[in-house]
Structure formats: structure tokens, C-alpha cells
Amino acid sequence: MSRVAILIPTMNRSEFIIRQLRYYASVKSPHPIYIGDASDKTHREKMEEEIRKLRREISVHYYHWPELNDRQTIKKLGETATESFCAYNGDDDFLIPNSLTICANFLRENPEYRTTQGKAILFLLEDCGAYGKIKTLGPYWLRKEANVVTGRERLLDFSRNYWVPQFSVHRTEEFVKDSEYYGSIQDKSFGELIHSYTFIIRGKTRFVDCLYLIRQAHDERYLLPDIYDWITSKSWYSSYKLFSNVLTQALIEVDNIDEEKARKLVKEAFWMRLENGFRAKFANNKNGFFMRMKNVVKQVPCVRSAYNILRSMCYPSKHLSLSVLLSKKSPYHKDFMPIYQSITASLQK
Numbered sequence: 001m002s003r004v005a006i007l008i009p010t011m012n013r014s015e016f017i018i019r020q021l022r023y024y025a026s027v028k029s030p031h032p033i034y035i036g037d038a039s040d041k042t043h044r045e046k047m048e049e050e051i052r053k054l055r056r057e058i059s060v061h062y063y064h065w066p067e068l069n070d071r072q073t074i075k076k077l078g079e080t081a082t083e084s085f086c087a088y089n090g091d092d093d094f095l096i097p098n099s100l101t102i103c104a105n106f107l108r109e110n111p112e113y114r115t116t117q118g119k120a121i122l123f124l125l126e127d128c129g130a131y132g133k134i135k136t137l138g139p140y141w142l143r144k145e146a147n148v149v150t151g152r153e154r155l156l157d158f159s160r161n162y163w164v165p166q167f168s169v170h171r172t173e174e175f176v177k178d179s180e181y182y183g184s185i186q187d188k189s190f191g192e193l194i195h196s197y198t199f200i201i202r203g204k205t206r207f208v209d210c211l212y213l214i215r216q217a218h219d220e221r222y223l224l225p226d227i228y229d230w231i232t233s234k235s236w237y238s239s240y241k242l243f244s245n246v247l248t249q250a251l252i253e254v255d256n257i258d259e260e261k262a263r264k265l266v267k268e269a270f271w272m273r274l275e276n277g278f279r280a281k282f283a284n285n286k287n288g289f290f291m292r293m294k295n296v297v298k299q300v301p302c303v304r305s306a307y308n309i310l311r312s313m314c315y316p317s318k319h320l321s322l323s324v325l326l327s328k329k330s331p332y333h334k335d336f337m338p339i340y341q342s343i344t345a346s347l348q349k
Contacts, residue, residue, distance in 0.1 A: 002084065002085060002107075003030055003084075003085070004031045004083060004086060004087055004169055005031070005032055005033075005077075005081035005086040005172060006024075006033045006034065006086075007034050007036075007074055007077040007081065007086055008077075008088075008089050008090070009035075009036045009038075009070045009073040009074050010035060010038070011037070011039050011070075012038075012039045012043045014042075014043040014050075015129065016091045016092040018046065018050045019131070019342055020089075021033070021054055021060065022050075022342060023338060023339060023342040024058050024097065025057040025058045026338055026342065027097055029097040030097065030101075031059075031083075032083060033058065034061045034081055035047070035061070035062045036068065036076060037062065037063065038064075038065060038067075038068065038069075039064075061080070063077075070188075071185065074166075075176075075179040075183035076183070081172050084104075084172055085100075085104040085107060085170065085171060085172060086170055086171075086172045086175050087100060087169045092216045093213065093214060094213070095167075095212070096212055096213070096335045099118050099208070099210040099211060099335065100212075102118075102208055103116040103117060103118065103169035103208055103210075103212070106206060106208055110206070112203075112204060113205065114202055114203025114204060115168035115169060115170050115199055116168060116205060116206040117144060117168040117205070118207065118210035118211060118212030118213070119142055119209070119211055119320065120140035120167070120212055120213035121140055121213070121214045121215065121320055122217055123135075123136065123137040123216055123322075124216070124217045125216070131343060131344070132343070133344065134322055137322040137325075138320060140215050142320075144163050144165075144205070145204075145205050145206050146204055146205045147204055149204075150255050151251050151254035151255045152265050154200045155197065155200065155201055155251065155269050156272070158196075159273050160272065163196075165205055166195055168199070170199070174203070178202060181246050182194060182195050184242075185239050185243070186235035186238060186239050187235045187236060190239035190243050193243060194242070194243045194247070197243075197247055201247060201254055202254055210332075210335070211332035214339050244267070247266045248263045248266050325340070
């Protein structure tokens with residue numbers, strides 16, 4: 001079996017980590033979990049106690065690294081993992097073990113692909129916290145892949161339709177290589193961007209039809225700054241320069257092109273995102289608020305999740321709505337139900 005190291009950074013959110021660990025134990029997940037924790041004593045002790053209770057059911061590697069930020073933690077967890085494959089997971093999210101196995105097996109058999117993933121869902125509870133009744137649920141992403149041959153084509157296509165392949169299954173060795181500058185970049189938004197773009201430039205990514213990732217929107221999420229605060233921050237320019245240099249070098253290596261052409265392509269791709277984001281944010285679009293919101297979030301990572309919540313509330317997917325997933329007729333029902341039971345656990349007592 002292809003085991004996938006699940007990499008989870010966390011800080012002072014023991015309730016979410018415990019919920020996730022109990023879920024993996026309930027489905028007898030074979031995939032080892034690596035937790036990088038920056039929590040205070042209270043949350044740390046709660047997590048350690050739960051890990052002791054579950055140690056016979058799941059494999060958990062726990063590290064207390066209060067001196068590291070989230071990017072440094074993810075990078076170090078990748079370097080620590082001993083499995084051939086890995087996937088990043090937020091402490092408030094769920095990765096489905098069966099789907100991790102399917103994706104890892106695909107990568108094992110298809111060396112020309114660098115990452116793979118299935119469908120993803122975003123849900124919102126009626127109340128705050130890790131448990132409760134689901135208020136709304138809808139697609140976070142559906143079919144995401146990049147099969148074009150060259151890095152430059154993938155770069156430009158990715159800028160037109162940005163998503164977050166950090167959550168995908170990676171070969172651990174490649175994930176570590178792709179994270180070389182991720183831990184040192186100052187700006188958090190550019191951290192996500194440098195990671196995501198590097199994955200895409202360096203290799204193709206494949207969609208596998210499975211329910212893969214479940215994400216939660218809530219008031220305790222670690223949010224990125226809005227676009228104005230982002231571009232006016234002190235670390236913006238220095239982080240952009242690192243982002244540009246790293247992507248330029250990746251294009252040179254992958255496509256064997258000269259530096260001037262590579263740098264021009266990176267500039268074009270990044271400008272495409274900024275231009276579309278600003279135009280959508282400030283234009284008086286005749287199609288109204290939701291169209292403007294859609295155009296903004298397709299370009300700007302910091303507000304993407306807000307749009308996904310609104311979209312799932314107003315335009316639910318036929319195949320990834322709560323009512324359909326709760327039906328035994330859904331092909332994703334079997335994988336969804338243990339997560340649903342974990343989320344609504346307090347209501348079932």
C-alpha cells in the first residue's frame with residue numbers, strides 16, 4: 001500500500017486537531033500523521049492526551065515547534081516524513097484516506113505527473129467551533145488538473161484559474177525540493193503562491209474522480225490579509241522579488257529557456273492575476289456583487305474562501321450538495337459519512 005504522510009501545522013486549536021484525529025481513527029486510516037504544533041501548554045496537553053488514547057489505532061508523530069511559523073512548520077514536516085508520498089492538511093480540514101491511497105498509487109504508476117487530487121468540499125456550521133449542524137455545503141473545487149507539457153503553459157493557465165495544489169498528494173522528495181524557499185519567504189500570501197506555482201511549473205497534475213478534501217469555513221481560520229493590506233505591507237516587494245526569482249529559475253530548468261524570457265513569462269503571469277483582481281474589485285460590474293466577487297477571488301488568494309462559501313450557498317452543486325452526499329445513491333456517500341458523523345458528533349449524543 002502507498003502510505004501518504006499527512007502534514008498538519010497547528011496552533012492553539014486542539015478541538016479541531018482532536019476532531020481530525022478521531023476521524024482518522026474511526027476509519028482506520030493507514031496514513032501516518034505528522035503534527036507540527038506551536039500551541040501553548042493547555043492546548044498541547046489536550047492534544048498529547050488524545051494522541052496517547054489513539055496511538056494503537058493510528059500512527060501520529062507529534063512535534064512541539066513554537067519557534068516556527070506555519071510555512072516553516074510545513075517545510076520541516078515534509079523533511080521529517082519518511083513516507084514516499086505526502087499531503088498538506090489544515091488542522092480544521094479532512095483528507096479522505098481511501099482517496100489518498102488512490103492518488104498515491106496514481107503517482108507511483110505515472111512518474112510524468114508531479115501531483116494529483118480529487119474533488120474538494122467546503123462547509124459552514126450554524127455555530128462556531130468544530131462541531132454542530134451544517135449550515136451550508138458546496139464545492140471548494142471540482143476538476144483541477146494541468147496536463148499541458150511545458151512549464152510556461154502550465155504557469156499561464158494556472159494564473160487564469162488559480163487554486164491551491166498544496167493540498168494535493170506529492171512525492172515527498174519533490175515536495176521537499178519544491179519547499180526550498182517556502183519556509184524563508186516573509187509574506188504569508190506569497191508563501192502560498194510560491195509553493196503553488198512551483199508545484200505547477202515543475203510538473204503536470206492529474207484529477208482523479210474521488211471525494212478527496214473537506215474544508216471548513218469558520219471564524220477561527222487563519223486568514224490571509226485583504227489585497228490592499230497585502231500590497232502595501234513592508235515585506236511585499238522583497239517577497240515578490242523572491243517569488244519572481246524562484247519561478248524564473250524553475251522555468252529555466254523545466255523548459256530550458258533563457259532567463260530573460262522566463263522572467264518575462266513570470267511577470268506576465270503575475271500581472272495577469274493582479275490586473276484582473278484589481279479590475280474586478282473596483283469596477284462597477286453590471287452583473288452585480290457575485291460576479292465581481294467571483295472575478296476577484298479567482299485572482300486573489302486572500303478572499304477566495306469567502307467566495308466559495310457564497311457560491312455554495314447560492315449555487316449548490318448537484319453532486320456535492322449535503323442532501324445528495326447523505327444519500328446512499330451518491331458515489332461519495334461512503335467516504336463522506338464518517339466525516340459528517342465527526343462534525344455532527346455533539347448532536348448525536
